[in-house]
Amino acid sequence: MTIVHTPVLLEETIHYLAPRTEGEFMIDATLGEGGHSFAFLSRFPTLRMVGIDADRDIQERARERLGGFGERIRFYQGWSQDYFAESGDGDERPDTILIDLGVSMYHYEESGRGFSFRKDEALDMRIDTSRGDTAADLIARLPEKDLADMIYNNAGERYSRRIAHSIVENRSRGAITGTAALADMVSRAVPAEYRRLRAHPATKTFQALRIAVNGELCRLLELLEPALRALKAGGRMGVISFHSLEDRGVKNFFRDKSRDCICPPEMPICRCEGRRVVNLVTRKAVAPGFDEVRNNPPSRSAKLRVVEKVLDEDIQA
Numbered sequence: 382m383t384i385v386h387t388p389v390l391l392e393e394t395i396h397y398l399a400p401r402t403e404g405e406f407m408i409d410a411t412l413g414e415g416g417h418s419f420a421f422l423s424r425f426p427t428l429r430m431v432g433i434d435a436d437r438d439i440q441e442r443a444r445e446r447l448g449g450f451g452e453r454i455r456f457y458q459g460w461s462q463d464y465f466a467e468s469g470d471g472d473e474r475p476d477t478i479l480i481d482l483g484v485s486m487y488h489y490e491e492s493g494r495g496f497s498f499r500k501d502e503a504l505d506m507r508i509d510t511s512r513g514d515t516a517a518d519l520i521a522r523l524p525e526k527d528l529a530d531m532i533y534n535n536a537g538e539r540y541s542r543r544i545a546h547s548i549v550e551n552r553s554r555g556a557i558t559g560t561a562a563l564a565d566m567v568s569r570a571v572p573a574e575y576r577r578l579r580a581h582p583a584t585k586t587f588q589a590l591r592i593a594v595n596g597e598l599c600r601l602l603e604l605l606e607p608a609l610r611a612l613k614a615g616g617r618m619g620v621i622s623f624h625s626l627e628d629r630g631v632k633n634f635f636r637d638k639s640r641d642c643i644c645p646p647e648m649p650i651c652r653c654e655g656r657r658v659v660n661l662v663t664r665k666a667v668a669p670g671f672d673e674v675r676n677n678p679p680s681r682s683a684k685l686r687v688v689e690k691v692l693d694e695d696i697q698a
């Protein structure tokens with residue numbers, strides 16, 4: 382098996398999330414091919430982990446790669462938010478949680494599910510292939526305005542309306558089921574100067590579809606809240622995000638959790654009865670350095686934010 386994904390911000394992640402005592406328990410909530418987990422388990426011989434991924438196929442690869450660590454790693458196949466929601470009082474609470482959002486290089490290069498326009502594949506794009514709409518389903522079903530909004534809101538594509546219009550025109554002549562057909566359609570829908578830019582004109586449309594198919598933005602808060610609740614007081618949580626909307630969601634979530642009161646400024650007295658739950662360990666997002674971006678260009682948009690939990694929400698009343 383060839384590993385195709387290089388873990389991003391690896392040294393920075395280890396720096397901020399390294400265990401501080403023997404025998405700690407860590408959750409890798411987005412295991413992928415297990416790059417971060419492999420490094421943590423190798424460097425910290427008494428660390429124990431659970432690795433979670435919603436994608437059955439990639440998890441098989443991680444199981445094979447991490448098999449040598451034996452009982453020190455267990456696996457959960459499913460969405461992390463479901464894992465945290467299902468864990469109860471009797472379950473061990475993690476000292477550390479790592480969330481490395483989005484998809485892996487495996488999805489683009491090996492999955493055959495149409496994440497990339499570089500190969501002609503069926504337009505699926507689902508992380509969890511057992512349920513939900515595929516990209517082809519969304520393209521076939523969404524009204525033109527919703528398609529345009531999705532492409533604009535998820536990826537900031539400035540030609541979203543032209544692209545949506547072209548999709549709707551083309552689908553009336555036959556189903557759009559392949560990546561090459563979609564990429565070609567997008568290229569023809571945008572102005573010529575846009576085609577001459579470095580990035581392929583379909584880059585943002587593909588990103589927007591992937592985010593929509595996997596509900597990535599709506600799943601973010603569904604994930605952060607129960608993950609933080611599960612974390613032990615004193616424990617640390619790190620989140621790596623790859624685009625500005627995701628990073629804003631993470632930043633705002635951590636900022637609110639780091640304040641005693643989140644009432645609007647015009648409120649004369651506090652009504653939220655909030656209590657600070659975390660300290661911000663990284664005041665600004667940590668970005669990859671020049672060498673990392675040169676050696677692994679997909680890391681260029683990565684941002685890491687880390688918090689330390691100071692208060693157990695369940696016992697704050």
Ligand SMILES: C[S@@+](CC[C@H](N)C(=O)[O-])C[C@H]1O[C@@H](n2cnc3c(N)ncnc32)[C@H](O)[C@@H]1O
Pocket residue numbers: 386387388389410411412413414415416417418433434435436439459460461462481482483484485508600604
């Ligand atoms: C960026 S990759 C992780 C790469 C990994 N850190 C490594 O170094 O190999 C994200 C992985 O998390 C999975 N994933 C994304 N969101 C998820 C979620 N909410 N729950 C479970 N798995 C998720 C994806 O299927 C993908 O394999």
